Amino acid sequence: MKKIMFTAICALLAGSPVFAGERVGDFSLIDHQGVYHHMAWYDDQEAIVLLPHANDATDSSALASLQELRSRYEVQGVVFMLLNPGLDASRDAVRAEAEQAGIDLPILMDDTQLVADMLGMTRLDEAVVYDPATFEVLYRGEADSSLAQVLDRVLDGESIELTVAATDGAAISYGNLSAHGELSYEHDIAPIIAENCAECHRQGGIAPFAMDSKLAVQGWSPMIREVVLTRRMPPGQIDNKVGHKMRNEMNLADGDMQKLVSWIDAGANTESETDPLTQLEWPDTKWTLAAMLGEPDLVIEVPPQSIPATGVVDYMNIPIDLGLTEDRWVRGSEVAPGAPEVLHHIITTVIPPEGRRNGFDLFIEAINSLPEERAVAIRTEIFAAMAAGEEPDIDEIFARNPDIDVGSLLGGGDPDQGSVAGYAPGNSFSLNPEGVGGLLKAGSRLNLQMHYTTSGRETVDATEIGVYFYDEGYVPNERMSGGVGNAFTIDIPAQAKDHEMQLVTYVPEEAEIYSLMPHMHFRGKRMAFTARYPDGSEELILSVPAYSFNWQLSHELETPLRVPAGTRIVATGAFDNSSQNDFNPDPNIEVHWGEQSWEEMFMGFYSWKNVDQTGSE
Numbered sequence: 001m002k003k004i005m006f007t008a009i010c011a012l013l014a015g016s017p018v019f020a021g022e023r024v025g026d027f028s029l030i031d032h033q034g035v036y037h038h039m040a041w042y043d044d045q046e047a048i049v050l051l052p053h054a055n056d057a058t059d060s061s062a063l064a065s066l067q068e069l070r071s072r073y074e075v076q077g078v079v080f081m082l083l084n085p086g087l088d089a090s091r092d093a094v095r096a097e098a099e100q101a102g103i104d105l106p107i108l109m110d111d112t113q114l115v116a117d118m119l120g121m122t123r124l125d126e127a128v129v130y131d132p133a134t135f136e137v138l139y140r141g142e143a144d145s146s147l148a149q150v151l152d153r154v155l156d157g158e159s160i161e162l163t164v165a166a167t168d169g170a171a172i173s174y175g176n177l178s179a180h181g182e183l184s185y186e187h188d189i190a191p192i193i194a195e196n197c198a199e200c201h202r203q204g205g206i207a208p209f210a211m212d213s214k215l216a217v218q219g220w221s222p223m224i225r226e227v228v229l230t231r232r233m234p235p236g237q238i239d240n241k242v243g244h245k246m247r248n249e250m251n252l253a254d255g256d257m258q259k260l261v262s263w264i265d266a267g268a269n270t271e272s273e274t275d276p277l278t279q280l281e282w283p284d285t286k287w288t289l290a291a292m293l294g295e296p297d298l299v300i301e302v303p304p305q306s307i308p309a310t311g312v313v314d315y316m317n318i319p320i321d322l323g324l325t326e327d328r329w330v331r332g333s334e335v336a337p338g339a340p341e342v343l344h345h346i347i348t349t350v351i352p353p354e355g356r357r358n359g360f361d362l363f364i365e366a367i368n369s370l371p372e373e374r375a376v377a378i379r380t381e382i383f384a385a386m387a388a389g390e391e392p393d394i395d396e397i398f399a400r401n402p403d404i405d406v407g408s409l410l411g412g413g414d415p416d417q418g419s420v421a422g423y424a425p426g427n428s429f430s431l432n433p434e435g436v437g438g439l440l441k442a443g444s445r446l447n448l449q450m451h452y453t454t455s456g457r458e459t460v461d462a463t464e465i466g467v468y469f470y471d472e473g474y475v476p477n478e479r480m481s482g483g484v485g486n487a488f489t490i491d492i493p494a495q496a497k498d499h500e501m502q503l504v505t506y507v508p509e510e511a512e513i514y515s516l517m518p519h520m521h522f523r524g525k526r527m528a529f530t531a532r533y534p535d536g537s538e539e540l541i542l543s544v545p546a547y548s549f550n551w552q553l554s555h556e557l558e559t560p561l562r563v564p565a566g567t568r569i570v571a572t573g574a575f576d577n578s579s580q581n582d583f584n585p586d587p588n589i590e591v592h593w594g595e596q597s598w599e600e601m602f603m604g605f606y607s608w609k610n611v612d613q614t615g616s617e
Contacts, residue, residue: 026135027115027229028546029083031106032094034239036526036545037081038230041580042132046077047154051143052116052124052172053082053107055097059125059169063103065143066127070105073151079132082107085116085172091241109241112254113177114229114261125169129154141165180262185214186272189263192256193217196234198280206340213278214270221268228252228260235551236426239543243528245558246542286336287466288429293332296466298322302448304462307342313452315595319351320446329437329470330418334429338462344451344597345552346423346463352414353443366404374401394488402506402568415479420446420467424552427517436609437476440467453597480514482607483507485571490600492523492591497578501602504532507567511608512560516542518573519603522549522583523591527573529604534566547573549583549597554605562611571604 028038042048051066052058063082070080082105088094094107110116119128120140129139129150138160139150146165153160183189193201193211201211211217217224227233234250252260263269283290300320307313337343367378378401382392398404418438421430432438452461470476485505492499507513518527528543542555579587585598593600 023135024118024120024130024137025226025229027118028231029108029110029115030239030241030545031081031108032084032091032098033106034091034242034528034543034545035106036239037106037108038546039130039132039135040230042079044580045079045132047138047151048079048081048130048132049073049127049143049147049151050081050083050108050119050121050130051127052121053084053094054087054124055093057087057124057170058082058101062125062127062143062169069143069148069151072148073155076155078151078154080105083110083116083119083121084108085110085121085174086113087172111241112257112261113174114258116172117174117177118229121172123167123169123171125167137162139163139165142167177258177262180258183259183263183266184272185217185263185270186274186276188259189217190214190272190276192252192260194276194280196250196252196256198277199282202280202282204282211277212280214272214275217277218268218270221264225261225264228257231546235548236553237546238555239545243540243542244561247556247558248553249555250553286464287334289332289334289431289466289468292431293468296334297469298467300446300465300467302338302450302463302465304338304460305450305452307339307452307459307461308454309456309458310454312596313454316448316450316452318448318450320448322440322444322446324440324442324444326442326472328440328472329474329476330420330432330440330467331437331470331476332429332431332468333419333421334466335421335423336464336466337423337428338464339459340425341455342452342459343423343461343463344425344453346451347449348420348422348465349447349449350417350419350440351445351447352417353441353445370401370404396489398486398488399504402504404506415481420465423463424519426551426553432476432480433514433609435476436478436480437470438479451595451597478609478613480607480609481511482605483569484606485569485604487602488593490591490593490602492575492577492600494588494590495578497576497580498525499575499577501573501575503571503573503602503604505569505571505604505606507563507569507608508565510563510565510611511567512562512611513541513557513569514560514607514609515554515556515605516569517552517554517605518544518547518571519552519601519605520547520549520573520575521597521600522585523575523577523581523600524549525574525576525581527571527604530570530572531561531563532568532570534564538570541569554607560609563608569604569606571602573602575600575602 026040030036051062066080074080084094084107098107119137121128125142126140127143127147128137129147131138139147142165150163197211200207203210211220231237234252236250238246238249240249240251287296335346367375378397416439418440483505485503487501487503516529524547526545526547529541531539531541541561577584577587577591591600
């Protein structure tokens with residue numbers, strides 16, 4: 001009886017199939033232009049109207065009717081979109097046809113067919129009216145006067161049950177989903193959880209609950225369905241249908257999404273002879289790199305920090321003596337946070353034994369490395385501003401001169417100097433390829449900029465940093481390099497939903513790009529990285545369409561991208577300073593650059609390795 005009741009509850013929560021007045025749930029999809037659309041974000045609008053799309057098969061009459069309805073209702077708070085129900089995998093082909101047909105609506109790419117199936121779409125002329133506040137389907141039928149009547153009632157504030165009107169357009173084939181009719185927990189579902197979820201969702205993991213048995217997965221199945229369909233989990237997802245393949249990509253495969261949601265919609269049956277999740281074994285170590293390199297050669301214990309339950313915690317700068325009595329070459333390093341619920345980030349700076357050079361001197365040195373005519377103009381501009389008692393516009397200087405190496409200003413500029421991993425949620429270690437390393441000289445120190453956020457209860461954080469060295473006497477042949485882009489001038493208007501910015505970072509020598517990492521704060525919305533080559537051509541490297549401040553990942557290319565000297569990495573991103581951003585501390589103020597989380601940053605971090613390793617940068 002309990003099993004029958006659970007199956008019924010799961011079917012009700014899953015919302016499949018759709019009945020009158022039933023809630024179908026929230027979802028997120030990326031459109032043909034690479035823009036992320038989360039339905040809950042549109043809950044300040046009255047309704048969303050969706051019509052199926054298919055290359056060379058979109059119902060032209062239905063599309064014309066939809067455009068006519070759009071001209072009447074869009075200004076009244078109704079959003080119009082097309083939805084490709086997994087019939088065309090090529091974004092380029094969909095984009096080309098849309099341009100040819102003059103379609104300026106977003107075309108949501110439902111590659112898994114899960115959303116179209118959830119909405120009950122069966123024919124290409126079948127429009128759907130969806131309420132983004134309640135996640136209910138209000139209408140399914142032709143894009144005609146019946147749909148208009150439903151929208152009028154919505155705008156009048158009436159309570160509406162599902163209205164269904166038959167259509168006779170071409171049928172939508174759900175071949176992608178039909179293959180998942182008979183699913184086994186043991187052979188189909190548990191392997192997906194083990195591969196994608198269990199490392200965090202286990203006892204002692206960083207996730208808030210464990211998925212370490214079939215009963216746990218069954219109990220959490222409605223939530224699993226919701227976070228999979230909205231793409232909140234796994235965290236740190238990218239747009240993996242464009243750009244280059246990332247080695248540490250977190251996205252679920254389309255087939256795995258289909259299996260999970262189909263299994264949950266069918267009642268989350270866990271009948272099996274064995275439970276693979278109970279047989280998983282985890283290493284008894286806090287170090288992720290231990291599986292490859294063993295325990296660290298040097299463990300740095302950061303002095304414990306007491307974090308109050310509430311309030312604002314000032315940034316801390318903590319000096320650490322490494323105790324090194326001889327030079328050592330670094331292979332990798334890792335941060336093991338003591339209290340990840342309060343530790344927001346660590347920026348780690350290596351201080352060589354001779355001390356850190358003055359930042360202004362490094363800035364002038366970087367300017368002097370430019371062609372003399374440009375260097376003279378910049379020096380004149382800086383000293384004129386200082387003579388007038390004003391601050392020079394550093395951001396504008398960087399924008400006009402992207403070949404100024406911001407990374408060397410932050411790190412000191414010694415090409416041999418090693419680095420030690422910093423920390424942000426989801427980004428806790430750094431590992432050089434074999435034969436690549438950096439030098440920590442005897443007497444080197446660390447400076448840790450540590451940022452904490454309060455969690456509602458008093459907490460003590462005792463973070464540790466592990467460093468892995470190459471064997472004594474071994475000198476790696478190659479050095480890793482990289483760059484940092486940083487926009488110091490940020491002016492985001494109050495209630496701006498998509499305030500776009502752009503940042504250019506210069507690659508001075510022929511190099512292989514290994515990783516890219518966006519960094520913004522609570523209002524960060526999206527960021528994409530494009531390589532702009534000296535011949536004028538461009539190539540998209542990576543798109544992060546739904547940036548999350550809680551998961552700041554360094555995205556590592558599966559195959560390093562070789563780029564010529566003079567390549568510019570263009571980071572294009574946006575901020576959501578509106579009330580629709582649930583993480584926004586205050587949507588009614590203009591936001592500027594600042595170190596605290598309620599202020600903003602716009603940065604790109606890049607690691608690359610120069611092809612020519614004979615000289616220094």
